[in-house]
Amino acid sequence: MSAEDAVKALLAGIEAQNMRVVAHINGQANAAKMGKEVPADQILEVFRPDFAIRVWSACKPAGHDIPLRIHVYEEGDEVKIACRMPTEVFAPFESSDLDEIGKELDVLFDAILNTTTGE
Secondary structure (H helix, E strand, O other), X not given: OOHHHHHHHHHHHHHHOOOEEEEEEEXXXXXXXXXXXXXXXXXXXXXXXXXXXXXXXXXXXXXXHOOEEEEEEEEOOEEEEEOOOHHHHHHHHOOHHHHHHHHHXXXXXXXXXXXXXXX
């Protein structure tokens, strides 16, 4: 799967899970605007307002770590997808409410990421 196809699959998965793309950073396109050519490198920032409100209520400092990111990039001939899962992102805050939100979001992010593997 190409990086572009992976991003398309992820965008469809984000929509299917009723999440929102807060920002889509296309490093390759931005480099091209400067006349530079780089391998594919895109970041999807993903979240949803109702989850944001819950995160802020559970632990205001955790607001710094949302939206969550999915990174699609080329390394050699391989397309790679990286994502720190919500429970991992929220764990340092040691909040049981935040842990529960993370578990809910893990299910959604698993489904989103699986759109690139056909699972």
